[in-house]
Amino acid sequence: MSKSPKATESKAFYLNPDRSVAVINYSEEYIQDIFQLVNSQGFYNLVDVYLQESQLAVTNKVEALDTKAYIDILKAILIDNKAGYEKYGNEQILKSIEELYSYYRSYFRVSLINKHNSAIVKGNFMNFDNHFNEIVIQMYRSIEEKLQGFTNKAYRQVNAGTNACVLTQSIQWNTPQKYQSLESIRFLDTLMLRPPMMMHTKSNKREGVFSEVFDNPIDKFDGNQKDWYCFPAKIGESLAFIYFHRDYFVSGIALANLFEVADKDSIAGQKPDEILLFGLNKTKGDVSHYYHDTDNNIWVGEVPYNDKTTYFGYMKKMCLTLHNLHMIYENRLPIHGSMVKISFSNGKTKSVVFFGDSGAGKSESIEALQEIADDKIINIETIFDDMGSFAFDDQGNVYAQGTETGAFVRLDDLSSSVAFNNMDRGIYLNPELKNARVILPANTYKHVVEHHSIDMWVYANNYDAEIGLHQFPNEEKAKATFIAGKRKALGTTDEVGMSTTFFANPFGPVQEEEKTRPIIDKVFNKLYQDNIYVGEIYTHLGYDKSKASLHESAKELLTELMNN
Template identity: 25%
Template sequence: MESILEIKDGCVTSEQLLRSYAFARYLKIYKKEYLEDLEKKGEKHSEEAKQKMELIANLTLKDIFQIFEREAKGADLEKDRAIVRFLDGCYHHYRNKSFSRLVRMHNEIVTSTSETQSSIKSKISDKAEELSELIILTRRRLLDKVGLGHGVSRSHGLDASPNVTAGEISGHFCNIPSTYSKIAYTNLTVTADIKTGIHYDTSVNKRAYPFYELEHNPLNLDNFVPEDWVAVPLKVGKWLIITYIHKSRGSIEMEPGLLNLFPFYKVDKDFTSKKPDGIFFFGYPGASKEDLGFYNDKKNDLLIGMVPDLPEYGYFGYCKKPILTLHNVLAILKGDFPLHCGCNRYVVGFDKDTDEPFISDIYIKADDMGKAEFYKNDKDKLKKLKFYGTEIGAFACLDGFSEQAKMQMIGREIGYNASYGTNARQIVPVAEESEVSTGSNLDILLYINNYDLKKPGETMVDTDMPVKDAIVHFHDGRRCAAGSTQTGRGGTEISYWANPFPLLKDNDGTIIHKDLYEKYTDTEEELISTIEKLVKTGDMEVGVAYSMLMAGVYEGNTDEKVLDSGFKNREEIEQEGPIRLAESLIVSVKEFAVKKREKLGKNMREVDVTVAMIGDSRTGKSETAEKMEGILNMNIA
């Protein structure tokens, strides 16, 4: 496998850095790549290549230290300059092409109360910064020593920190079932500092293969080498899902994205008794296409997800979607109802003079996936629905965002496949863990139609329909595709409840996961019954929202329809459609807030309104939230 650089040395001087095992290992990696590149170029420039190859092939640590120790002149100075130029290439290769992890063990998070994940995070962030400064200082010293330091005296803005700086504990602190005890020999990354503003390329830029339930356990522990894996205990909804990422290039690049997407599970002294609810493996060597999917190990009460080490699965979506699939399977088995949606909690205040409603805050509860739980307090006459989210980040397709929104992401993002043109994605933090994990009463439930056109002045939020008519839209799950799946861009596809993962019913009506489908539909009956009662009492609204996000490319919309809907051209719709929806949604939220306040008591100065919008990828969930932020001129937290 193509190696990553793991740094475990503690260095405070340039000399210690250059003597470290990590530097020696990386120098060996870079020398090999450099010499192979020279051999290719040598066919045209053989003599020049030969001179460089001899110098680099015979380069030793003594040669490097000699640069610091002597005042070279003449031929010696030229040799030293050639070495420094080579090392400067090594520096730029490290910053731009390598994948590095700085690792520190911190078992005290579990063994004592003196340290927490938060306190260790501060310490390892300092370590990452110190290493970056030391690397930059060492580079500057070498360049200055041989008279090549012009232009590098100012290093502000340069960052030579590792891709990931990890605080780890022994994997044995987790209560792994004995059947899988071998995986406990992989350390757990329980807090991390990640380098953001980085973009990675992967072997593919869209999903093409489903993640279904398997009849066999895909995990072959004979192929599991503990030190070849990174393990991260993620909090996905209410569940602990430990994600194992192979350290090979092509797989390890998914780690920063996951760390920007999901929160860490809380690790303290009580963690030792916690058994994982699911384990997920990405980039598993020796696994075949038949092993792609998840397995329910009922004997050990454990879900196992598997993505083999094959280039056709080299896409971040093959990390995100399977992990959310495990979450949803756990939710279905528990009797909750997974919702493929974006969900915001709006805080609506009332003017002290006019009593008019205004939206004072917006909090993201889910960017892409959540679930509804049934609950009933002693004071409640009816069951209600509480919404919980899963992700603190957004896996955002940039196509539908404004330039201002894109600029606000700069420096906070982990990006993938920016060079592909279409379906470039970024993972950016958008929500607080406390908001995602706290349940909120679900007030408005909408299905997003992303392809039908609406004329100016028409409402983009329609809740004036019977519940049974609204549910038809959720069952159909129709959307115009963006081309990130097998459906071509501009075509429509249907998916039961917008495909909440795993796919329960195929487009032709075929039931795919029979046991899960039956459990899901039993819960759905309770959900619909609950919604009908809540709508009848005015405690909830349900309907359809029209984002028009993909209406410009939808093959069913003629140029005449586009013009009749008030657009100058098809390209304009992608930005303007979600703006119109955002404006209508603001009205709907404030109207519902007024009614909710009437029921709760007129003396209340503010009420919460939680809105979930159901839809698959590129239906306008994130885009509409971004437009609302712009209209209301507030930062979404």
């Protein structure tokens, strides 16, 4: 069919075919066995939507039945009432059941339990979800084996029921009068994921730059407790409340591999630094915006409900934009890049920050370093993967601090060893498409927000023909390159060809250039005072994509780090 059926909902089961999202609410109804499952309204709705979407009705008479008749066949099989189903033929029924099972598992399925401050629920929520998964598998296998007339010799324990289970909780926070409409929305408290998770969204690329608006997006929020949830995140040292419509549960759950979930003590009685409203119906145009509520000192973001914003990059980058704007107003410098702490076999440890816009070669440089190092590198620890900030301590020294506890990377950027070694923890987004991504946990929140010293800061230059490493002789030349933010776009966003972005960071500095420039001056001045290595590494990604050239550059980098 060209158009998906409309979303359907029972007391405990929500299904949206257009977004391929299913939400199961155990607090409303908990399925105890296969007979309760086959008789539930939620199962009826699932079968009803499946039959509407099925392409098999032309060749399979079972699929031409109405929903009640179809479920009656399943009930007859389960109680061995052959008269109730044999006229349809076991093979036709089995083919249909296989398709229904696969159809349900093609959805992103999340189960919810409202915690109600119950220690029993907190301690057992994973067991509840495991039991539901077993019921779904049991029902499928019972019908399958009865129809085929023999038991299977090989069983696959797939995530038949859900991909994730979430404890939710109502928490009283310091809610300014203007934000009272958010008070009823429940927070995600504890999440259980079943990786590796393969998620699919209608969009696979981010477009445009987030812009400022001068009307508070909260005025447009008319969501309710049933449709909306809040992921409370610690982004660096900021507290962010990320509100999202349940049709965006793919992105909402994926945040768990990227940001630390704020605990109850961090939320209760507190006012967030940032609020994101993701999935509003009434935004201005189809792009995302931010608003600075100076009265309450809150950065508020709005992202519209449409197909485009199903791409996870919108949720991630809007969170980071709000955080970076907050950092700029605290006189910290947002860094678009990655920071690693490298331990060498000669006993040295160096902290290196790779800087540049999307596709410049930050991740690739780290990969190349690992590939050419042999036994010279003992360990590479990721401090931040995409965004951090430089700040000054009480003594006036520059330190770096991260934002994310995970990494959102292109599958193409990962070496096979890194990809496979982390496969069992990953959340994969559109793995079959160009710009496929995986979100991997990378470090603990405690370590990410520590004050890290900086030994080297290099710009990832993907457009010049040179090979190797180049140190800028003075801060003016360094600033000119870093501020210009040149790169050759690789198709990870809607840009193509050569582009320039102020300070290589369209997520905060571009929006607040005037406020950012004095902080840039101060940081570069201090780094050159302290003789910190500031330079550029030639990655060749946008020039000729030569892996040999990048490896030569990585060799120079390795030599510099080990010998100086």
